Amino acid sequence: MKAPLWRAFLRLFSVQGAWNYERMLGIGMGYAALPLLQKMRQQDPAGYREAVARQAEFFNAQPYLAGLALGATTRAEYQGVPGEKILRLRTALCGPLGALGDQLFWTGILPALVSTALVMVAFGLAGAGLLGFLVVFNGIRVAVEWWGLRAGWASGLEVSQVLHKSWLPKAVALAGPAAGFAMGVALPVIGGWLVADLDRVVMAGALGAAGIAVVMARVNPRVTGLRFTLVVATVILLSAWVGA
Amino acid sequence: MIDMPVEVVVALLGWGTLVGLDLVSLPQIMISRPIVVGAVAGWLSGDPATGVTVGVIMELFALESVAIGAARYPDYGAATVGAVVASTGIEGHGLTGIAVVLGLVLASVGGWTLNRLRHANATAVRRREASLRAGDPLAVEALQYGGLLRDVARSVTLSVVAILSGVAVRTAPALPDWAASGLLMVVIGGGLAGAASGAIRSAGRGRRLRWLGVGALLGVLLLVLRS
Numbered sequence: 001m002k003a004p005l006w007r008a009f010l011r012l013f014s015v016q017g018a019w020n021y022e023r024m025l026g027i028g029m030g031y032a033a034l035p036l037l038q039k040m041r042q043q044d045p046a047g048y049r050e051a052v053a054r055q056a057e058f059f060n061a062q063p064y065l066a067g068l069a070l071g072a073t074t075r076a077e078y079q080g081v082p083g084e085k086i087l088r089l090r091t092a093l094c095g096p097l098g099a100l101g102d103q104l105f106w107t108g109i110l111p112a113l114v115s116t117a118l119v120m121v122a123f124g125l126a127g128a129g130l131l132g133f134l135v136v137f138n139g140i141r142v143a144v145e146w147w148g149l150r151a152g153w154a155s156g157l158e159v160s161q162v163l164h165k166s167w168l169p170k171a172v173a174l175a176g177p178a179a180g181f182a183m184g185v186a187l188p189v190i191g192g193w194l195v196a197d198l199d200r201v202v203m204a205g206a207l208g209a210a211g212i213a214v215v216m217a218r219v220n221p222r223v224t225g226l227r228f229t230l231v232v233a234t235v236i237l238l239s240a241w242v243g244a
Numbered sequence: 245m246i247d248m249p250v251e252v253v254v255a256l257l258g259w260g261t262l263v264g265l266d267l268v269s270l271p272q273i274m275i276s277r278p279i280v281v282g283a284v285a286g287w288l289s290g291d292p293a294t295g296v297t298v299g300v301i302m303e304l305f306a307l308e309s310v311a312i313g314a315a316r317y318p319d320y321g322a323a324t325v326g327a328v329v330a331s332t333g334i335e336g337h338g339l340t341g342i343a344v345v346l347g348l349v350l351a352s353v354g355g356w357t358l359n360r361l362r363h364a365n366a367t368a369v370r371r372r373e374a375s376l377r378a379g380d381p382l383a384v385e386a387l388q389y390g391g392l393l394r395d396v397a398r399s400v401t402l403s404v405v406a407i408l409s410g411v412a413v414r415t416a417p418a419l420p421d422w423a424a425s426g427l428l429m430v431v432i433g434g435g436l437a438g439a440a441s442g443a444i445r446s447a448g449r450g451r452r453l454r455w456l457g458v459g460a461l462l463g464v465l466l467l468v469l470r471s
Contacts, residue, residue, distance in 0.1 A: 013271040018391030020365035031388040034460020049379030107446050180452035183443040184459020192467040209433025217441040232430045233345040242422035
């Protein structure tokens, strides 16, 4: 079963390739499941088509952890588990895999590594910082994705217990503070680097604008840095064109 | 007229398309982060330093939003390519401000196109609903490849628009000094504010907030030691 597992693993890289508001990751999951269900195609053609239909149903989770659900549900298809039960397992996994994955990757490892790269840029190590970011992030991502697919495939219906006892909750608890720390270090360092060669008026203006925008975002979270910048920039550009 | 060699334009177009795909569809290896996009686009354009500077400012904005599932978020990939094209090869920071503003507009447009792509994918799914219910593997594959092709088309189009807008900004009449400086102030300030707001928001009130504070103290100390 190693070759189909590898093919499914490679297909997981495009699990969001047909992301849509109807089934979210469902089509990508169905696509990644096809190599794993190949053996079933010859043994039980009718069961195979039912399994394909189930695997392409609605599914949503953090994409790097989707393999855990993929492995578990496709293994359950071979174990003769009733279709209803497999669908319930799929649905039950959406929440935990989404929450754990988002906290681990999107609000943990990713901002921590991007912030580290920003600090390295400020210290004149842009090339090493960016390469290091890509290598470390993808090293972790590939390892987690492969672990998830294999753990899911090995455990089938028992996947929830495997997930509960795994290293994931502990890693999530570490990733958040690490990201907070790294972002805390990066902001003053990269801010200093950006304004270092500007004249004093522009430097003061940039830091003043940052202060005003942070206060406005605290008062009204809808005033993001992007919106603040676009509004003020529009006023500046209109003034410049009117003046010209 | 595009004032860049054809091979550079083609390379930037290819790079913009790759990073557009990387954001969501394939392979999500984070080459779509603005700091990476900017550095590579700058290197392709023969001005890596400007590419890194523009990429860093765009990255600060990107750190404010989390690109999660169904959430709507800007697409900073091709947008950063456009911003680099707008500012590359120019001495000093004369065009950095307007270039980043262009990048932010393009990123917002890119986010809108992502939303349209998801609706188009949903329409394709509805068309093949019967085949999907029947468990037809060919229907699953056709939908997957169709989604990827639509994203390729979206990313190519965004990259073309980004490169052309970048060239237009670079060749447009120069802004008065006060306006160029004002834009530079606001993009740096807005970017720092965006990243800071994102960091504070995701820190909540627990342990992460304390570590953010400790990190900020260390960051200020490093800044003081360097100056």
